[in-house]
Amino acid sequence: MSHGEVTLADQRCPKEHSDTPYDGSVSLDPQNPSGRPTPASPESRGAVSARRRELQRRRRRRLYPMIVVVALVLALVGYQFARPKNSTAAGATTSTVPHSTTTTTVPVANAYVPPNVAPVVSPHYAGEGVWSKRDAWAKGPAPVYFTSFRPFKGEPTVYAYAAWMRNATTDVALYPGYKGPGPSKLNRGPEEVPATGRGRLLATFNSGFYEADSPAGFYTHGTLYFPMVKGDATVVQYTNGKVDVISWPGGAPPANINMARQNLHLLVSGGKPTPSVANGYLWGSTLHGVPAVWRSGLGIDKHGNLIYVAAPNMTAASLAAVLVKVGAVRAMQLDINPAWPIYVTYANHGAANPTLDVPNPNQIRTRFLYYSTKDFFALYEKLPGATATPW
Numbered sequence: 001m002s003h004g005e006v007t008l009a010d011q012r013c014p015k016e017h018s019d020t021p022y023d024g025s026v027s028l029d030p031q032n033p034s035g036r037p038t039p040a041s042p043e044s045r046g047a048v049s050a051r052r053r054e055l056q057r058r059r060r061r062r063l064y065p066m067i068v069v070v071a072l073v074l075a076l077v078g079y080q081f082a083r084p085k086n087s088t089a090a091g092a093t094t095s096t097v098p099h100s101t102t103t104t105t106v107p108v109a110n111a112y113v114p115p116n117v118a119p120v121v122s123p124h125y126a127g128e129g130v131w132s133k134r135d136a137w138a139k140g141p142a143p144v145y146f147t148s149f150r151p152f153k154g155e156p157t158v159y160a161y162a163a164w165m166r167n168a169t170t171d172v173a174l175y176p177g178y179k180g181p182g183p184s185k186l187n188r189g190p191e192e193v194p195a196t197g198r199g200r201l202l203a204t205f206n207s208g209f210y211e212a213d214s215p216a217g218f219y220t221h222g223t224l225y226f227p228m229v230k231g232d233a234t235v236v237q238y239t240n241g242k243v244d245v246i247s248w249p250g251g252a253p254p255a256n257i258n259m260a261r262q263n264l265h266l267l268v269s270g271g272k273p274t275p276s277v278a279n280g281y282l283w284g285s286t287l288h289g290v291p292a293v294w295r296s297g298l299g300i301d302k303h304g305n306l307i308y309v310a311a312p313n314m315t316a317a318s319l320a321a322v323l324v325k326v327g328a329v330r331a332m333q334l335d336i337n338p339a340w341p342i343y344v345t346y347a348n349h350g351a352a353n354p355t356l357d358v359p360n361p362n363q364i365r366t367r368f369l370y371y372s373t374k375d376f377f378a379l380y381e382k383l384p385g386a387t388a389t390p391w
Helices: 042-082 195-200 316-325
Strands: 026-028 037-039 094-096 103-105 132-134 144-149 160-165 170-175 201-206 218-220 223-226 233-238 243-247 257-262 266-269 293-300 306-314 330-336 343-348 352-356 376-381
Touching: 144 343, 160 201, 160 343, 170 218, 170 233, 170 257, 195 201, 195 376, 233 330, 243 266, 243 293, 243 330, 266 316, 293 316, 306 316, 316 330
Parallel strands: none
Antiparallel strands: 026 037, 094 103, 132 144, 144 160, 160 306, 170 376, 201 343, 201 376, 218 223, 218 257, 233 243, 233 257, 266 330, 293 306, 293 330, 343 352
């Protein structure tokens, strides 16, 4: 709402007038050759007083509209200065989660930002471990932060890459590819980021193993493509919009689950690597059989926000250590080997100007904007009335 500048000069009172001209409250004696004024008679003074009172009443009646206008103008000006420039500056972003009447309000001034990762290699490079904003076009507090750092003193040439995703203002969706997670007669959906979701697309990233390599549950868009496995590590999004990484308790997805993707067992639990990370054979077949390869993982921090990590030259144990370092309290391994880890953000609406944030030379930044071989995750800006999983 805007308003034009209004000043008192624009609200001038009209000139006062009287139907009976006032003679100055004195009368001239015709017998007085000097023309000096003499007091008027009592009757004349009474008439003058009456006219004076009438003029005062008229003057007040004319002032009333101007006083009202000035008061309204002052109130409007005060409101314009007091109100925020827009809804985000007001300190709140209100989001409606599909399938739920719950709304999430995130005060901008108090919005949580993850702590920077302390460098362990000296000297550290400029910006090492510092979280930087992505998707600056999105409303409200930054939905995605990204950083890179060298996680181990003994390996100063190995870089890890991490993305932190604000749950309160984002929706994470899961899509099958035309091959991954495996063959199915069920409708596979768009097999890419659908056109209906690209206007609020924030990021895309890789999912987990093929079903043939490790049987695991896959549930999205109300369809269970592969049955859930009890005890498997599972990233879930609930119908109230919250996300988590859990050990699956068993059974089919209940009604309050919007999305679930499983892969192996938990890599991190209780803020610590699980004992099984020491056994490399439990964490997938690697290219050429070497233990340290490109690996990716997904964790949840203590505030309920997802954290994605990818790095080359990683074992399961070192990937778990990196996830703990960036604040994961529970985490799972996603895909491994050079062909698969990828994380992309988009600098503008409509999936425009994609950035390959994880500099994997085997990937391209436009992946998932056309038919994808494997299944993948898409992160969307959470908007009132928008579905969590565009299809």
